[in-house]
Amino acid sequence: MDDGTSFAKVAETLEQVSSTTSKILKVKHLAELLRILRPEEVGPVVRMVLGRPLRGEKKDMLQIGYSTLLEVILDISGSEQKELHRLYLEHGDLGEVCFHLFERKKEVPLFEKSLTVKSVTNSFENISKVSGKGSKGTKERYLKSLFLNAKPIEAKYLVKMLTGEMRTGMVEGLVEEAVSNAFGIDREEARRLHTILGDVAILAEKAARGELKSVRLCQFTPCSFMLAETAKDAHHVVEHFGKEVYAEFKYDGIRAQIHKLNNEVRIYSRRLEDVTEFFPEVRERAEKSVHNFIIDGEIVPFRDSKPLSFQWLQKRLRRLSGLAEIMKDVPVEYFAFDILLFNDKETYMLPLKERVSILERAIEGTGLKLAKREKVREEGEIERLFELSKSLGYEGLVLKDPDTPYSLGKRGADWLKLKKELDTIDAVIVAAEYGHGKRAGLLSDYTFAVRSKNGFVVVGKAYSGLTDREIEEMTERLNQITTEDLGFIKKVKPEIVLEIAFDSVQKSNRHDSGFALRFPRIKRIRYDKTAEQADTIDKVRQIYYLQGQRDK
DSSP: OOOOSBHHHHHHHHHHHHTOOOHHHHHHHHHHHHHHSOHHHHHHHHHHHTTOOSTTOOTTTTOOOHHHHHHHHHHHHTOOHHHHHHHHHHHOOHHHHHHHHHTTOOOOOSSOOOOBHHHHHHHHHHHHTOOSTTHHHHHHHHHHHHHHTOOHHHHHHHHHHHHTOOOSSOOHHHHHHHHHHHHTOOHHHHHHHHHHHSOHHHHHHHHHHTOGGGOOOOTTSOOOOOEEEEOSSHHHHHHHHOSOEEEEEEOOSEEEEEEEETTEEEEEETTOOBOGGGOHHHHHHHHTOSSOEEEEEEEEEEETTEEOOTHHHHTTTTOOTTHHHHHHHSOEEEEEEEEEEETTEEOTTSOHHHHHHHHHHHHTTSSOEEOOEEEEOSHHHHHHHHHHHHHTTOOEEEEEOTTSOOOTTOEEEEEEEEOOOOOOEEEEEEEEEEOOGGGTTSEEEEEEEEEETTEEEEEEEEOOSOOHHHHHHHHHHHHHTEEEEOSSEEEEOTTOEEEEEOSEEEEOSSSTTSEEEESOEEEEEOTTOOGGGSOBHHHHHHHHHHTTOOOO
16 A cells, blocks of 8 residues: 655755755755655645644644653663763754664664655644643654664654754745746745635645636635834834824733624734633624734733733733633733735735725724824834833834835835833853754854842843854863763853843742843843842842733
């Protein structure tokens, strides 16, 4: 019985892709694979290539912990943990480690069965359905069945897919180009269709089935969002646009599209996930409209006429039990700022100034709110509105050219976001992890802490901001002050101080401080400071409250 394309062919193609730095060759190798696949295999393979095992889900939707994966790898390969750690320090890539361990694996199935695209996809789907008591053991059995039949090269890419850490250099844009080459689609047309469909795997599926002519913007197929470039300051904005533009408050919530068709309403996040069930009040408000539409906006936790911090939304997401109580505790508003489809007309190609008036009609009488918007031209006007935005608890401004269309899937200069960095925190490294790829064998991911009455308490982790040379020097310093070596991570004496920039402070149960810095990045190493001169938890707490994000 023919079960379709072998998974080995996919793994071998990914090895070719990974082995070259040439984008042209990466595209060529993937296009050649796509041409020989069955139509029903094309979508799953594209998702595998991008490290997203199943349709429309996040990388971590399989919920397989590293410990579970390592147990299966060690069990089947018959290797010791010490050998695994040695190989990881050498390669900095768990997939590569698995390849070397499986070259001499000791356990093989009684009746070996070759893996196929179909069988691997079925295994991923089966794993995704497992939950509740005993789920860990069930997932281990599915994994063991996969890896027992895997050749070394297959095992390598199974690990990469399961962890979402492909590192082949095959980004969405190159996959899009490979789809274009494989199925003879004009490059610009492929890009346009991709932004409408939102998912390059769906683009590939439809191309393989010859269904591209019917593609148009429609409800319940979330499309790619337009994004904004960053502006340095108000002067930069004025210089860039050189004319009157729209200034909107920048909301700190969940970017979301609302799709309405007759009596049905669905809400999609920026990751194109359906989040309708978590925000029933937003759905109910949208249902009141007499029109059909696709609108773009932001879901914001909101109480007493002012926004709450983003962390409040985390109480809503992924929590369906007790939702009625959570809705009372964390009320939300939807601020609409654009419209892409109105009744049967695609509106995203119209100028923004026309879309704004259409948007007002679409949401009239629904309870959905229009984003705060003013016309500005001068630096003083922008600065005044920016300060107003911050004083009301928003993040800043988004400045938009009123004469431009909505560019699906593009981060363009037609929209500029303006936000000021918060105060920085001087924090101390208390642990460090080994990096991946070119950072293999280097301690490049740093857990940092601030001072408290009871010692140092963790407020976050950062891995960006240092140069390659600084990382090498940091690795040498951290090795000298290591107090406990746990294999992938080292605990160190609290001696090295970093200046950390961040977007905001959140409450957090993950850290012993009770707080976490949102989007932290390293500004510089504070060679001039000792650990005793690092900032305290009191400063973190003060910043949190100054944000206007006080808990109940």
